[in-house]
Amino acid sequence: MSTTGKLKSSSSELDFDRPNIEDYLPSGSTIQQEPHGKLCLRDLLNISPTLSEAAGAIVDDSFTRCFKSNPPEPWNWNVYLFPLWCFGVLVRYLILFPARYRVLVLTIGWMIFLSSFIPVHFLLKGHDKLRRKIERSLVEMMCSFFVASWTGVVKYHGPRPSIRPKQVFVANHTSMIDFIILEQMTAFAVIMQKHPGWVGLLQSTILESVGCIWFNRSEAKDREIVAKKLREHVLGTDNNPLLIFPEGTCVNNHYTVMFKKGSFELGCTVCPVAIKYNKIFVDAFWNSRKQSFSKHLLRLMTSWAVVCDVWYLEPQNQKPGETAIEFAERVRDIISVRAGLKKVPWDGYLKYSHPSPKLKQGKQQNFADSVLRRLEEEK
The missing domain is CATH 3.40.1130 (Glycerol-3-phosphate (1)-acyltransferase)
Known part of the structure; x- marks a missing residue:
């Protein structure tokens, strides 16, 4: 099988986003297989800028890290602390959440707020300054x-x-x-x-x-x-x-x-x-x-x-x-x-937003150019 065939196979099986180099080759050109099917070090170095950019995007993506939740190190996965953690889950979900400082507090708050806000909003329309002052206090509350x-x-x-x-x-x-x-x-x-x-x-x-x-x-x-x-x-x-x-x-x-x-x-x-x-x-x-x-x-x-x-x-x-x-x-x-x-x-x-097609095509074209330069050196 030619190297082109291998590229097609690996692209379809492993990574659908990988650029198809063949699409950027001149008509009639093919990629010949290296002797004994081995990948030489110079082949790898020839496209090292592309590899470096890809590795940098994966390893040090400072943009993505801004929008990831970073959970703290787990502390409860041992025989001594795990029962205590389970007890804490029961307390938080079965006692605190439905009762004292959770749903009950929020429900009471909404009842007080709505019973005050609705009359103020509709009955004091002719007194805008007083209405705004009361509404501010209610929103704060x-x-x-x-x-x-x-x-x-x-x-x-x-x-x-x-x-x-x-x-x-x-x-x-x-x-x-x-x-x-x-x-x-x-x-x-x-x-x-x-x-x-x-x-x-x-x-x-x-x-x-x-x-x-x-x-x-x-x-x-x-x-x-x-x-x-x-x-x-x-x-x-x-x-x-x-x-x-x-x-x-x-x-x-x-x-x-x-x-x-x-x-x-x-x-x-x-x-x-x-x-x-x-x-x-x-x-x-x-x-x-x-x-x-x-x-x-x-x-x-x-x-x-x-x-x-x-x-x-x-x-x-x-x-x-x-x-x-x-x-x-x-x-x-x-x-x-x-x-x-x-x-x-x-x-x-x-x-x-997502990268524009023009940006992706530019990256693909640069990758194809690096391969073409390598082919020309082999002629």
Whole structure:
């Protein structure tokens, strides 16, 4: 069998994504088999750039690592600790979850919130200022019930933010619960991805009462609309402080990806907020591509506790001659250092996209060219 036949066989049996070299050969050309069917070292070295790039992508993929949950080392797999772990599972799922600080707390919270929010929302429509003030307090209260349902142990550092015009708060992003943890202290208006299901219903009804702004990644015109809403919001004197997660996606609380520059082009003061979760009881990272938010909440509510530190850092202003991108990187530095996170030079939106066919074809063409050069040397 010729080497071409072997390549076809291995490609169909082992790796369907491997490029078919024959497609890039000139018409009538074939790949001849080496004497005795042995692969020479010079053949391997001839395509070493391709192999090095592939190995680097597999071994040191710093982009993928930003969006992977890193579970702690198991501690319970021995004869002494395993029974204790089993007992803990029973306590968390059969006692804590349905009773004390879990479903019962959250149910009571929703009953109090809805019985207060609905009358206020509809009966005080002619008194907008009073209605907004009461709704802010109710949203803060409901977020506190959420945190209590996880037995949240949250420590806040720094002064509590105040309501001022022309300021925006930016924070690193691990999960949608970042918003809940910050909201229980201050009624922020957040800019957030529009979600389906019950989360989307909450966004379009309750959270819009605090001035939240939603966007949809699939809509190209959304960026212009959202940018206009942001500028209008920061100029309002009675609007809730604006909270933005400039990474644009949830990252696993070990890294920070590139900050979008839109938050830093508003011409206002930027107040950095650093959030760091302790994984001693549960990993708070939400991988929205693999897990619904309902399942994420269930995992939090069946853990012992959610432990978290929040730092309100010194406000920053854009320096003379500093671009929006440089300003964003400077703020990211401040947050990363305070929370102990590693910076990586990736755009988080790549998580929602796939390599273009043109990029893949270019890689395949480079690989085929290296093989053709090797064939020409053998002639």
